[in-house]
Amino acid sequence: MKIFLIVLLCLLVFTGLCGATNPGVKVRVTKNGVNYANQVAHQKIVQQLQTLSIPDQSGKDGHISYTLTNIRVQGVTPPASSISLVPDKGGITWALSNFGIAIHADWRVKYKKAWIHISDSGSVDVSLSGVNLVETASFGIDKTGRPSIASSGCSDSIGGVDVHFHGGSAFILNLFRHTVENKIKDMLQPKICDEVVQVINNDAAKSLATMDVTVEIAKRFLLDYRLVAAPAITTDYFEILDKGEVFWEADVKESPFSPSPIPALADNSRMVYIWVTEYTPNTFFYQAQTHGYLKYNVTKDDLPDDQSSYLNTTCPFKCIGTIIPQIGKLYPNSTVELRLHSQALPKATASNKTLTAALSTIMDLYAHTPDRKVPFLATLNVNVSLTLKPSIKDEKLNAVISDHSFKLSVLKSAIGQLNPTLLNIVLGGVMDFVVIPKLNKIAAKGVQLPMVGGVQFNNTELILQEGNLLIGTDLQYKVDNTLRFKVEPYQIHTA
Numbered sequence: 001m002k003i004f005l006i007v008l009l010c011l012l013v014f015t016g017l018c019g020a021t022n023p024g025v026k027v028r029v030t031k032n033g034v035n036y037a038n039q040v041a042h043q044k045i046v047q048q049l050q051t052l053s054i055p056d057q058s059g060k061d062g063h064i065s066y067t068l069t070n071i072r073v074q075g076v077t078p079p080a081s082s083i084s085l086v087p088d089k090g091g092i093t094w095a096l097s098n099f100g101i102a103i104h105a106d107w108r109v110k111y112k113k114a115w116i117h118i119s120d121s122g123s124v125d126v127s128l129s130g131v132n133l134v135e136t137a138s139f140g141i142d143k144t145g146r147p148s149i150a151s152s153g154c155s156d157s158i159g160g161v162d163v164h165f166h167g168g169s170a171f172i173l174n175l176f177r178h179t180v181e182n183k184i185k186d187m188l189q190p191k192i193c194d195e196v197v198q199v200i201n202n203d204a205a206k207s208l209a210t211m212d213v214t215v216e217i218a219k220r221f222l223l224d225y226r227l228v229a230a231p232a233i234t235t236d237y238f239e240i241l242d243k244g245e246v247f248w249e250a251d252v253k254e255s256p257f258s259p260s261p262i263p264a265l266a267d268n269s270r271m272v273y274i275w276v277t278e279y280t281p282n283t284f285f286y287q288a289q290t291h292g293y294l295k296y297n298v299t300k301d302d303l304p305d306d307q308s309s310y311l312n313t314t315c316p317f318k319c320i321g322t323i324i325p326q327i328g329k330l331y332p333n334s335t336v337e338l339r340l341h342s343q344a345l346p347k348a349t350a351s352n353k354t355l356t357a358a359l360s361t362i363m364d365l366y367a368h369t370p371d372r373k374v375p376f377l378a379t380l381n382v383n384v385s386l387t388l389k390p391s392i393k394d395e396k397l398n399a400v401i402s403d404h405s406f407k408l409s410v411l412k413s414a415i416g417q418l419n420p421t422l423l424n425i426v427l428g429g430v431m432d433f434v435v436i437p438k439l440n441k442i443a444a445k446g447v448q449l450p451m452v453g454g455v456q457f458n459n460t461e462l463i464l465q466e467g468n469l470l471i472g473t474d475l476q477y478k479v480d481n482t483l484r485f486k487v488e489p490y491q492i493h494t495a
Contacts (some may be wrong), residue, residue: 024244122167130159145226
């Protein structure tokens with residue numbers, strides 16, 4: 001019954017630390033999502049039952065020992081399957097009903113007592129019908145912030161068992177087939193729930209306990225998707241509340257602010273909803289600012305080929321030396337380097353219309369002369385506002401800068417008075433040629449959303465709201481899972 005683990009992993013979209021009151025990221029799986037997970041699970045049940053491989057079995061009853069070999073499935077009646085949300089148990093109930101399977105095998109029986117040795121063989125047909133299973137699994141949160149799972153109730157029944165022996169002394173064995181049928185039923189019925197409970201309490205629990213709940217960003221940061229509370233279950237959906245905080249990987253410390261409450265949502269038409277709040281990018285900015293990550297030196301090597309002379313001080317047409325003449329006069333045949341670093345904590349803001357980021361930056365200008373001197377030119381204060389257009393690609397949240405603006409002022413100059421209008425031209429070129437393309441390249445890489453591998457988004461909608469971005473999406477499951485039904489060989493002692 002390991003298919004149950006597939007259902008759970010399809011449903012769970014994993015993810016914080018128990019210290020935050022509100023989540024930075026919230027995931028809701030609706031009834032539509034639960035029903036889709038049930039469809040996927042049912043398809044896999046049918047596929048796996050049709051190719052079920054059963055190893056040889058053996059048993060002993062008093063002085064009689066027997067083996068069943070060459071066991072093969074002759075036919076399957078797929079079970080009806082349903083998954084329902086169970087708020088009072090904080091979990092889900094999975095029900096399979098009216099399952100049937102027909103099996104053909106070769107049998108060999110040996111009787112040995114004192115000097116009496118009897119051996120016989122033949123074939124047998126066994127069919128089970130009306131098999132039902134109801135299993136409830138409850139979710140929680142472990143001490144590491146990962147989701148936990150445990151069985152909270154299981155029941156099963158077998159409607160009927162039919163056995164027919166063929167060959168050898170089959171006519172004698174068939175006289176006792178009803179006794180054999182009852183023994184098989186009594187033996188199998190408790191094992192069904194035993195197997196399912198073991199899969200949940202051991203296999204599924206171990207899988208959840210070892211799953212990754214952090215995503216590396218830019219080889220310096222960790223996006224934390226651990227739970228802030230146990231999954232919340234209602235009759236219409238269940239929700240996973242994730243910390244959604246970004247940490248500096250080498251120095252994991254909390255940011256000094258907390259997420260704001262996420263507004264209620266009445267719509268449950270999509271399978272999954274994901275809220276990403278301002279808290280997540282702002283914790284990234286905090287860690288980046290605190291650890292001096294937000295800095296970059298722009299040189300002529302950063303320019304595209306068609307603008308390679310833009311930071312030259314001497315050129316025939318348009319470059320920094322012609323736009324700001326005193327630079328060209330004081331340092332001819334040189335290049336200019338722009339050293340940028342953030343001087344204050346940047347801020348991301350989501351509203352009903354836009355997603356913006358505000359940055360306050362210091363820009364120092366230096367010349368690189370032919371005799372390898374690096375004289376200081378000026379220091380500028382630059383306030384930049386970026387407008388971002390978010391999108392979803394490959395289950396990642398991406399963005400592109402759709403608009404930008406900036407304001408600058410001169411803090412210090414070693415080359416005399418600088419004309420703000422001319423500085424705006426220079427900075428505008430640097431933004432268009434270097435800064436914006438590099439930021440767009442980073443934003444295009446995207447951030448992985450908390451979603452199980454093999455589950456893809458379909459019919460996705462993004463909605464900007466006050467304080468957060470809401471993603472509503474349906475799902476499509478494409479990747480085959482390696483989990484399979486597994487029937488183990490075992491000894492049956494019925495004496």
